[in-house]
Amino acid sequence: MTTYRFLVNRADGTAVWLNAEGVDVIEPVDTQDFRVTTFTRPPAWATGQVLYQVFPDRFARSAAAADREAPSWALAAAWDDEVVHTGPDTPRQYFGGDLDGITEHLDHLTDLGVTLLYLTPIFPARSNHRYDASTFDEVDPLLGGDAALVRLVEAAHARGIRVIGDLTTNHTGDAHEWFLAAHHQPAAPEGEFYYWKDAAHDDYVAWADVPSLPKLNWNSAELRRRFVEGPTSVVARWLLPPFNLDGWRIDVANQTGRLGSDDLNREVQRTVRATMDAISPDTVLYAESTNDASRDFDGDGWQAPMSYAGFTRPLWHWLRRGEPRPHHHFGIPYEIEPRYTAAELVASYRRFTAAFPWPVRQLAMNAINTHDTPRFAERADDEAQLVAAGLSLTLPGTPVLFAGDEFGLSGVNGEDARAPLPWGSEPRLGPAYRSLATLRTGSAALQDGALRWLDADDDVLAFTRETAEERIIVVAARAASTLTLPASATGQILAAVLTFGDVTVSTDADGLTVATHGPAFVVLPTAYPGPSAG
Numbered sequence: 001m002t003t004y005r006f007l008v009n010r011a012d013g014t015a016v017w018l019n020a021e022g023v024d025v026i027e028p029v030d031t032q033d034f035r036v037t038t039f040t041r042p043p044a045w046a047t048g049q050v051l052y053q054v055f056p057d058r059f060a061r062s063a064a065a066a067d068r069e070a071p072s073w074a075l076a077a078a079w080d081d082e083v084v085h086t087g088p089d090t091p092r093q094y095f096g097g098d099l100d101g102i103t104e105h106l107d108h109l110t111d112l113g114v115t116l117l118y119l120t121p122i123f124p125a126r127s128n129h130r131y132d133a134s135t136f137d138e139v140d141p142l143l144g145g146d147a148a149l150v151r152l153v154e155a156a157h158a159r160g161i162r163v164i165g166d167l168t169t170n171h172t173g174d175a176h177e178w179f180l181a182a183h184h185q186p187a188a189p190e191g192e193f194y195y196w197k198d199a200a201h202d203d204y205v206a207w208a209d210v211p212s213l214p215k216l217n218w219n220s221a222e223l224r225r226r227f228v229e230g231p232t233s234v235v236a237r238w239l240l241p242p243f244n245l246d247g248w249r250i251d252v253a254n255q256t257g258r259l260g261s262d263d264l265n266r267e268v269q270r271t272v273r274a275t276m277d278a279i280s281p282d283t284v285l286y287a288e289s290t291n292d293a294s295r296d297f298d299g300d301g302w303q304a305p306m307s308y309a310g311f312t313r314p315l316w317h318w319l320r321r322g323e324p325r326p327h328h329h330f331g332i333p334y335e336i337e338p339r340y341t342a343a344e345l346v347a348s349y350r351r352f353t354a355a356f357p358w359p360v361r362q363l364a365m366n367a368i369n370t371h372d373t374p375r376f377a378e379r380a381d382d383e384a385q386l387v388a389a390g391l392s393l394t395l396p397g398t399p400v401l402f403a404g405d406e407f408g409l410s411g412v413n414g415e416d417a418r419a420p421l422p423w424g425s426e427p428r429l430g431p432a433y434r435s436l437a438t439l440r441t442g443s444a445a446l447q448d449g450a451l452r453w454l455d456a457d458d459d460v461l462a463f464t465r466e467t468a469e470e471r472i473i474v475v476a477a478r479a480a481s482t483l484t485l486p487a488s489a490t491g492q493i494l495a496a497v498l499t500f501g502d503v504t505v506s507t508d509a510d511g512l513t514v515a516t517h518g519p520a521f522v523v524l525p526t527a528y529p530g531p532s533a534g
Contacts, residue, residue, distance in 0.1 A: 003033035020354035035357040039299040046284045047362050048447030049116040050437045053402045055371050057128045058420045060101030070094050073126040085416035091127035095420050099148035103155045110159050113437025121166045125173055132173030132212045136234040150242045162246035170252035171213040179214050192220040218257040218264040228272045231279050239280040253287030269301025294355035304363030310352035311366045318345040319478050320379040342461040366392040367400040375411035383519035386432050386500040387476050390521035393436040394474045396451050406430040439498055445470040473524040477516040487511040492527035
């Protein structure tokens with residue numbers, strides 16, 4: 001990997017630095033340099049996807065689900081029951097969604113313009129979220145088993161939708177066959193798979209001190225062989241026929257292989273990537289990192305971050321409704337949630353994305369909300385939700401819809417956000433998402449173009465996405481505002497191709513004026529033939 005920056009000497013004798021964070025008169029630090037890598041790029045198909053995240057227990061029930069008994073760990077719920085979102089019963093509430101239920105609703109995804117389906121874990125477990133796997137050798141029978149996954153992937157592929165799974169390389173469940181073999185059994189080969197606090201293997205290190213999530217010890221060569229290394233590993237098996245997943249999202253990737261003096265994270269991610277490249281090179285590797293992800297994403301292992309720091313948090317801080325309240329989401333215990341200006345949103349976005357090589361930044365997940373956060377609708381009206389959706393689908397990265405966003409679902413925390421989808425009701429935001437997805441998939445500039453910020457103050461921001469053949473201007477506002485851009489920055493403006501909210505667009509010889517009367521979003525193509533030198 002090579003890093004670089006520019007020193008621009010101006011005609012008036014002054015000088016400025018240009019790096020991945022922007023222009024500054026102060027000499028920058030190396031971490032904000034542009035980065036060029038020679039690592040194998042992600043598959044070409046991964047750029048430009050529209051991702052839809054599904055939490056299987058809450059998406060849809062097929063007819064077969066009615067014949068399945070709730071397991072002993074579960075509290076069975078009817079589809080329209082309220083979600084238990086706090087307390088010990090939260091992970092036990094079982095609604096019975098299954099993979100065939102997803103297959104039956106794939107046309108809904110197609111109608112939204114979705115091209116990539118991300119499934120949270122599908123392996124057997126003792127919770128509704130299934131991040132506490134009891135084995136990686138089969139699909140949970142409660143979801144329909146292996147055959148249901150094959151049916152889902154085949155049906156999705158037939159519609160042009162790719163499918164990725166979710167894998168926990170940081171931990172297993174305490175009912176996992178490996179853990180059960182080693183717990184209280186110091187001589188078991190699987191003993192080296194975990195961190196133990198005593199010689200008898202009675203007490204163990206659990207992730208976040210959650211007893212059901214014993215942490216994996218990646219010093220073990222046998223663990224690597226079984227889980228991530230080679231064609232017989234867990235990583236490989238589900239990418240091969242008959243399952244044919246198109247990649248993985250790695251849970252808690254930033255903490256995988258890290259404990260005390262151990263830091264094996266880079267070794268694990270490179271091994272995962274090498275296995276995928278060897279057995280199914282046309283697959284993609286996303287990885288969760290809740291804060292600054294830059295140190296783990298050079299491009300030689302994890303390929304794309306699912307991070308809340310670069311997009312989700314600053315977006316919320318700018319667009320949320322104004323009332324102050326305690327904010328303990330996304331891993332930061334704010335006493336009161338910050339309220340950003342548009343300029344601060346842009347500064348935060350630049351800070352957290354600048355250190356990524358461009359191939360990484362192109363795929364970074366632009367999540368408005370996920371299964372681990374409150375729903376954005378809890379803090380924003382429909383108009384602001386559409387502004388958020390617009391930014392998710394027009395900034396560099398992979399836009400993310402969490403199932404239910406199109407219905408405007410609300411939720412006060414991550415567990416409450418996992419409400420069953422209200423099939424039979426109108427997905428009132430669906431047409432807007434469909435319009436954005438159609439615009440994105442038809443635009444090379446929005447999929448792969450350079451980003452240049454044009455303006456940002458308190459309530460409004462503007463940027464361009466551009467290639468040598470196409471240039472698009474995007475304006476987003478959270479409140480009534482007026483933005484004027486000079487003709488030198490915009491070129492010749494064509495008619496708006498997408499507008500949300502009450503917006504007036506006018507042009508003259510001096511440039512472009514966009515006046516909004518509340519939250520608004522507008523996309524304006526230009527006749528400009530290529531990237532500006534300005």
